Amino acid sequence: MPEFDFAQPTSLNDALDLFAADGEVRALVGGTDIVDQLKTGRRNADMVVDVKRIPELQRLELTDDGLHIGAARNLTDIAEFPPVVSDYRGLADSSLLIGSWQIQNRAGLGGNVCNAAPSGDTIPALLSHDTVAVVASKSGTREIALSDFFAGPGQTVLQKGEILVELVLPLMQENSASSYLRFIPRNEMDIAVVGAGSFVQLNPSNNTVLKARIALASVAPTPVRARAAEEVLEGNALTDDLIEMAAVAAVESATPITDVRGSAEYRRELVKVLTRRTLGICRDRING
Amino acid sequence: MHLKVNDESLEVAVDAERTLLSVLRHELGLMGTKYGCGEGNCGACTVLIDGEATRSCITPVTSAGGREITTIEGLANGDELHPVQEAFVEHTAFQCAYCTSGFIMSSAALLDRNPSPSDAQIQSALSGHICRCGAYGRILKAVKSASGEGGAE
Numbered sequence: 001m002p003e004f005d006f007a008q009p010t011s012l013n014d015a016l017d018l019f020a021a022d023g024e025v026r027a028l029v030g031g032t033d034i035v036d037q038l039k040t041g042r043r044n045a046d047m048v049v050d051v052k053r054i055p056e057l058q059r060l061e062l063t064d065d066g067l068h069i070g071a072a073r074n075l076t077d078i079a080e081f082p083p084v085v086s087d088y089r090g091l092a093d094s095s096l097l098i099g100s101w102q103i104q105n106r107a108g109l110g111g112n113v114c115n116a117a118p119s120g121d122t123i124p125a126l127l128s129h130d131t132v133a134v135v136a137s138k139s140g141t142r143e144i145a146l147s148d149f150f151a152g153p154g155q156t157v158l159q160k161g162e163i164l165v166e167l168v169l170p171l172m173q174e175n176s177a178s179s180y181l182r183f184i185p186r187n188e189m190d191i192a193v194v195g196a197g198s199f200v201q202l203n204p205s206n207n208t209v210l211k212a213r214i215a216l217a218s219v220a221p222t223p224v225r226a227r228a229a230e231e232v233l234e235g236n237a238l239t240d241d242l243i244e245m246a247a248v249a250a251v252e253s254a255t256p257i258t259d260v261r262g263s264a265e266y267r268r269e270l271v272k273v274l275t276r277r278t279l280g281i282c283r284d285r286i287n288g
Numbered sequence: 289m290h291l292k293v294n295d296e297s298l299e300v301a302v303d304a305e306r307t308l309l310s311v312l313r314h315e316l317g318l319m320g321t322k323y324g325c326g327e328g329n330c331g332a333c334t335v336l337i338d339g340e341a342t343r344s345c346i347t348p349v350t351s352a353g354g355r356e357i358t359t360i361e362g363l364a365n366g367d368e369l370h371p372v373q374e375a376f377v378e379h380t381a382f383q384c385a386y387c388t389s390g391f392i393m394s395s396a397a398l399l400d401r402n403p404s405p406s407d408a409q410i411q412s413a414l415s416g417h418i419c420r421c422g423a424y425g426r427i428l429k430a431v432k433s434a435s436g437e438g439g440a441e
Binding site for chain 2: 003004028036103
């Protein structure tokens with residue numbers, strides 16, 4: 001690896017001082033992306049800051065205002081956290097798809113988010129849950145809707161000196177569920193050809209959709225919401241026909257490229273299939 | 289910096305940008321942990337950090353400071369092989385054996401958490417390991433036999 005300075009702060013304030021310093025300062029969580037990127041020169045760093053020992057970044061807690069997940073918390077812990085297992089199932093689905101078990105033991109949720117890969121598996125799941133990113137710098141903290149967090153492939157809206165502290169997912173309402181699926185040619189250590197995360201909240205008395213969220217990975221420069229598909233769903237009864245209409249509408253939000261993993265045409269077809277399937281899984285999960 | 293490897297406390301003078309794998313092999317002479325792909329894909333470099341299976345080739349050594357690191361050399365209890373090691377020998381669960389220490393470390397971590405895993409759970413836990421000789425069938429048998437439900441065949 002190229003040379004860099006290394007720091008391992010144990011408090012958020014110490015970390016913020018380090019991130020405010022001149023030069024390229026990069027956060028290390030599990031290192032499963034950044035170490036490889038540093039080795040191969042795809043990212044550079046004057047200083048690497050291991051943020052895993054900062055208590056705020058290890059938070060994993062369900063409170064009155066939502067599920068708080070510290071940016072450095074590893075994916076295995078998250079996927080095994082009882083509220084995630086029972087309610088935030090799209091997040092569990094996606095966490096358990098990343099890399100392999102050995103990677104999940106290391107990789108942090110905030111790392112997957114800040115790496116900002118168009119294919120980042122947890123991101124559609126988080127977007128489908130209306131997740132908010134809590135960001136800190138020496139001048140204070142601010143909240144950013146995760147849908148406004150991504151600026152391009154590998155790029156976020158974080159400013160110099162800012163770090164992601166935690167992700168907050170709103171409390172789950174009754175009769176709601178989420179799901180994430182991706183398509184890959186094999187079951188592990190691969191990158192999504194397309195990923196889709198859905199969230200549905202139903203009115204149980206008439207089966208109409210109160211709220212729908214659909215987000216897609218690997219079909220645009222950043223993970224994207226499929227807003228047209230959400231609009232198709234909301235206010236209408238969740239029938240097979242409606243799911244099909246939403247699946248078709250989701251394709252409007254996809255602007256995929258053709259690359260080694262799949263053609264643009266193939267990806268558009270996958271958007272339809274995965275949207276349909278995740279909506280069906282949400283319905284099954286709501287109905288128990 | 290301070291490293292705790294196989295129950296031994298060590299002081300090593302290393303640069304921050306070294307990987308744990310590089311330090312284990314070249315500073316501490318623990319050659320049982322292998323360099324495969326160098327990018328966290330193949331599983332050959334797997335060690336335990338605080339009991340969790342971890343890729344040492346993408347773990348900066350500094351982030352393992354103060355943690356309990358276990359390598360294949362530290363798995364046996366004195367002269368007594370770990371049950372997973374015994375099972376790999378028993379089933380000849382290798383051909384060239386380059387991948388073996390990684391497979392064994394993940395299998396040991398799995399059985400520590402779940403003494404009686406299903407076939408699917410074993411496959412899932414080991415799915416991040418590649419064996420280019422294709423000894424997968426024997427590896428699965430070995431892990432199964434080392435598990436609570438296994439026993440001798």
